[in-house]
Amino acid sequence: MSKSKPTPPWAKEIPEGAFISYGPTYKVGQFFHLFNNDFSTDADMKYYFFDPTEHGFEKGKAYPLLIFLHGYTNALEGDVCINYTGAEFFATEKYQKALGGAYILVPLANEKRNAEEVIDSWGQTYIEPLYTLICDFIKNHTAANGGVSKKMLWGNSAGASMTYTMGEKYPEFFNVLIPVGSDDLPEDSVIDTWDKNDVHLFLAMGKRDEFNDYQGKIVPRLPRLNKMKHCFIFTPDWVYNGDKGIASINFGTEMGQHCLVNPMHSNLLFDDGTTMDERLPRGLTDWLSYALTDHPYIDSTPVLETERLILRPLVFDDLLAIYKWTGDEKTARFMLYPKYKSPADGVDWVNSLYTNPDDLDYGFVWKETGELIGSGGVYHSHNPESDLWSIGYNIRSDMWNKGITTEAISKIIEYARKTRNIPGLAGTFAIENIGSGRVMEKLGMTYLEDTEYTKFDGSATFKAKTYTVRF
DSSP states (O other): OOTTSOOOTTGGGSOTTOOEEOSOSSOTTTTGGGOEEEOOTTOSSOEEEEOGGGTTOOSSSOEEEEEEEOOTTGGGGTTHHHHHHTOGGGGSHHHHHHHTOOEEEEEOOOOEEOSSOEESOSSGGGHHHHHHHHHHHIIIIIGGGTOEEEEEEEEETHHHHHHHHHHHHOTTTOSEEEEESOOOOOOHHHHHHHHHTTOEEEEEOOTTOTTSOIIIIIGGGHHHHTTSSSEEEEOOSSOBOTTSOEEOOBSSSBOTTTOTHHHHHTTTBOTTSOBSSTTOTTOHHHHHHHHTSOOTTSTTSOOEEOSSEEEEOOOGGGHHHHHHHHTOHHHHTTSSSOOOSSGGGGHHHHHHTTOSSSOEEEEEEETTTTEEEEEEEEEOOOOTTOOOEEEEEEEOGGGTTSSHHHHHHHHHHHHHHHHSOOOEEEEEEETTOHHHHHHHHHTTOEEEEEEEEEOTTSSOEEEEEEEEEEO
C-alpha cells in the first residue's frame, strides 16, 4: 500500500495479485482547448461545447449531440469539470472518428458554496431549464449547419441521477441514456416507456460503489432491465484504472469504486488497449456508435417462434455469442467471410443490419438455454439477371445435425412470403458442405447449376452448387 495515500477500507478484499491504483493514468486537461464556452452573464445556465464542423467534419450534415452532466460540486471546478463529466476525450480525433462526428454539450448547474455546503446542484428545479438549454443549443448552434440527429444524455454521479430524471420526463427526446454511478433507477413503467421509444440504456455502476447500493437497488431490477430492448449493463466487480490497478480516490472519503466515470472516459480500455469488458472488444465508443446509428427496419423485423427456437433481430450485445460461430473454423470454413479473430470483427456487420426494408435477418435463440446459436435470413438480391431472392444461414457447429437451421429458415420463409412479394429463392453452397445442401433440399429447393465462389479475403475458392425454388 502507498505510504502517502490512505488505505481503502476494501484493501484486504482485492483479488490475489491485484494492486491499488491511486488515480487515473491519463492527463487531465490536455484537450480542454477543443471546447468553446458560453459564460455570458445573462445566460440562465453556462455551458461548454464542442462543434465537430470546426474540427474537420463536413458542414451541412446532422450529427449526434452528446450531453454530459457533471457530479455534485463539479461545476465549481472550472474547466476541470469537462473532464469530471467524462466529456473531454470525446472531443479527440480518435473518439470523434469512431462516432462519425458529434456535437458535445456540457451544461453547468448553478452551484454555489456557502459556509456549510454546496447548494443548487442538479435536482427537480433544473428539469425545464436544462431541457430549454439543450433545445436552444440545437437551434442556435447546430440547426443552420445541418442540425442534430440523435441525442445522448450521459451523467456522472449526481449527474447520473439527473440523467434518469430527464429520461423519465422526456422519453421521446433522448435516444441514449448513460447514467454512471447512480442507483436512482425509475419505476418499471418508465422503462416500459423507454422500450416503446427505442431508448438505449447503458447502465454503469460498480458493485462496490461507495455511495450507491448495488445489491439492494440494482440487483432486484436486473430481471426487468435484462428484458429491455436496448440495455447494456456494466456493473464490474472492481473498478480499474488504465494501469489495471483497482481504483482508489480519496478526498477525505474513499470513492475510487464510485468514480467509474474515469474508465468510462477512457473508453473502457486499459492503457495497453485491452478491454475492461469482453462484450466491448474495441471499447465503449463501438456500443455508442451502434446506439446512435439508425437501424430503421429493426422494428419491422418481428420476433418469430418455432417449437424449439425464438427468432429475433440481432443487436450489438450479441457480439460475443456471434463470435462462437464466426470464430469457429468448422462454421467459418465455407462462409464468404474469413474466420473472425475476435468479437470485434463482427462490429461493422452488426452495425450494417436492418438498413434495407426488404431483408429479414434473424438470430436463432435456443429456447432450452436462451443462448443465441446462429443467424440467417432472406435477402433481396437486387440482381438484374434474376428475380429470385437469396437465403443465408450460420449456426454453431455443436448444434449441427439437429434440424435447427431448417426449422429456423422455414419459419422465416413462411413470414417472408406473407409480407414480401417473393417469387422464389436461390441459395449456393460448397459441394463439400453437405449439410448446407441438405438444408436447401428440406426447404424444397432443387438443383439449378454448378458454380463456384471465393471468400471475401480471397483465401479460398470453392466448387459449388446453386439450388432454387419458385413459389
